[in-house]
Structure formats: C-alpha cells, structure tokens
Amino acid sequence: MRADAKKNYDHLLSVARAAVLKEGAGASLRDIARRTGVGLGTLYRHFPTREALLDALLRARFDQLTVRAGELESSDSTGEALLEWLRETVAVAQEYRGVTAPMMAAIEDPNSALHASCVAMRTAGTRLLARAQADGAARNNIDGVDLFALIGALAWMRDQPSLTSRADRLFGILASAILRD
Amino acid sequence: MRADAKKNYDHLLSVARAAVLKEGAGASLRDIARRTGVGLGTLYRHFPTREALLDALLRARFDQLTVRAGELESSDSTGEALLEWLRETVAVAQEYRGVTAPMMAAIEDPNSALHASCVAMRTAGTRLLARAQADGAARNNIDGVDLFALIGALAWMRDQPSLTSRADRLFGILASAILRD
DNA sequence: ATAACATACGGAGCGGTGCTCCGCTTGTCA
DNA sequence: TGACAAGCGGAGCACCGCTCCGTATGTTAT
DSSP states (O other), X not given: OOHHHHHHHHHHHHHHHHHHHHHOTTOOHHHHHHXXXXXXXXXXXHOSSHHHHHHHXXXXXXXXXXXXXXXXXXXXXXXXXXXXXXXXXXXXHTTSTTOHHHHHHHTTOTTSTTHHHHHHHHHHHHHHHHHHHHTTXXXXXXXXXXXXXXXXXHHHHHHSTTTGGGHHHHHHHHHHHHBOO | OOHHXXXXXXXXXXXXXXXXXXXXXXXXXXXXXXXXXXXXXXXXXXXXXXXXXXXXXXXXXHHHHHHHHHHHTTOSOHHHHHHHHHHHHHHHHTTSTTOXXXXXXXXXXXXXXXXXXXXXXXXXXXXXXXXXXXXTSBOSXXXXXXXXXXXXXXXXXXXXXXXXXXXXXXXXHHHHHHBOO
C-alpha cells in the first residue's frame, strides 16, 4: 500500500469511528468522506461496502471479546463468567447504534466482510455457555445461536431511546432465561 | 370528505398495506403513490407522516388485540392466557417487518400518530400480566413496560432472516423469563 | 343548468442518500 | 529523471423524504 493511501485509510477509519459512534451504523458515508477531506471514491476504494467499514471498526473489539471469553473460562463460577461475558459483549454490540442487524445478517453470509469476526465471537460465547450448562448453571434448552440472538435482542432494546433507562432491568430478565435459578 | 378523496384514501391504504407487507415499514412512499396512480402530494395530504400511515394500517389490529386481552382475562389459566396473548401480539407486531422500532418510539411520544394505539395495547397486556402475577404464574420482577419491550425484542428477532426459523424456540426462551417455572 | 368556491390533486423542485466510473494526479522504483 | 502503476476526486445516476403551489374537480346554492 502506498504511503498516502495508508494515511487516508487511517484517517478515514478514525473519522468513521467518530461518525458511527454519534450517528449509528447508518451514518452518511458521504459525510465521512467529506469530514476526512477525501473524495467519495477514495472511501469506496478502501471500504467497498458499508459492512467492510463496520468490520474494520469492530474487528479489534470482537477479537478482544474472544480473548476475554478464553480468560473467563478459567473462572470458578461458570454462570457468573457467562453473565460477565454477556455484559461485556452487549456493551460492545451497542457501542455503535444499529450495528446488531448487519451482524445478525453477516453471520449466515460467508461473503460478508463481517462474517469471520462474528463467527469467532459466537463460538467463543458458545464455549462459555456449554461450560455453564455442563455445570448446571445454565439451562439446557438453549444453544450458541440462541445466545447470539439474545445478545442482539438486548442490544436492540438498548438502542431504543425509550428503553435505555431500563437496560439493566432487561438484562436481568433475559439473564433469568439463560441461567438456572 | 369529498368522494374522490375518500376513494384515493382507501386505494392508497390498500396499496400501502401490500407494499409494507412486502418491503417492510420503510417502504418507499413515492412508490406507493405511484402504484396507486396518485400524486405524491395526495399521499402526504392523507398521511402527513409515515407514522400516520402505519397507524392507519395497524389501528384495527391493535384494537383487536386489546379486545382479545379482555376475552383472555376470563380464562382459567392466567399463565397460558398471558402466553397466548403474547403469541398473538408478536404475530401482529411482526406481520409488517420493521414496525417495532417506530412503535417503541411512539409509546413515549404523545405527539406520535401511533401513540394512542400503542398505549392501549400495552395497558391491555399489563392487565393480563398483573393477573398472572397475582396468581403466581408470572414472575414479579417485571412490569408492563418490560413486557412491551420483550414483545419488541421478539418481533425484532423474527425480523432477522437468520433467526426466523428459530422463532418458536426463542419465544419459548423468553417465555421462561416471564413465567414462573 | 350554471356559477362560484372550497377542496383535493399532481408533480416539479430541494437537499439528501448510496454507489459507479473515469480522467487526472502522485508516489515509487528502475 | 523518467515511466507507470496506484491512488485520487468528484461529477453523474437513480433513488429517497418532504414541501409548495398552480391547476382541476366535486359540491352546493342559485
């Protein structure tokens, strides 16, 4: 990659991060290019699709979550470990508003730029879940895909302005559907 | 209302119903006007906002649900009554793709065209929930707003193509968060 | 039947969107 | 210092929501 290209790439990414943080996953790409001081074509060359841009924004965090799941696997309380990982994952998933729907779509579309990171994250969660289930801490009528769906649902609810204040309540309610009492 | 106006109104509504059924709540208003064979201005006069259109599309169904809740209040099994109402409500809420977010927003905005119908539906659900709670069938750490949020979450999950096949599973999982075991 | 008027209509126009395509510039390396 | 691949910018296309206003038409009173 040419030096100027790399500079533009990095600058675009940082501007995009700010934009998506403020406007959500549907932020105007034209605006991002403009704010970066770069032509629209440049943005599209570096990030051919919106998903590619989101992927660049999220991959690092997702990898963190995968690592984190590994750490938590050595925790004593399997249930609390699962819950803690859930908490952190939901926090990441809703850091950028409206990012959950593309994630949900990407996980079953191998062509999507987001596919790999999502799958990795889901399998990490599935292992934590399986551990808690083997331990009797989590219900058995639930699998990794369900868990991922519930994360999406939680993030969706947090995205609704009228529900943000109840986010913790709702987390607790869904948690009671995952863990045994 | 003038005769031609009423004809246009009705025709618009039926075309809009088909469009929203196929394309979701974000269907192109221009397209709806075009397919109706009517100017864009005509559509906007009859339905000043997209919410007004959705309201016209949904009000009848919502009223049905409110009535249905009343019927179910005389059921013997308070838990099963709540569950059945939930099932039917989720079915309505996801009949039109993407309609849950505007609903969620409308319920706390008295100026929204959807406000009245949503509030009526929520209070109907709240009564069923309270009845099940008094009976010991439903958990106590949950209120009508939570219930409404969970309905939204279920509809959202159903809207995700990768999850539609698991809709019943997921319903069961969330149900276990509402009902006592 | 006709005249008058409120009501309703249609669509041009504005500023925005995603996305493509291509003539021009610029970094890089022989 | 040239040559050339690599990168750039933005005009242009088709769409979007929404407003505004000159024109047409249903309705009612005469």
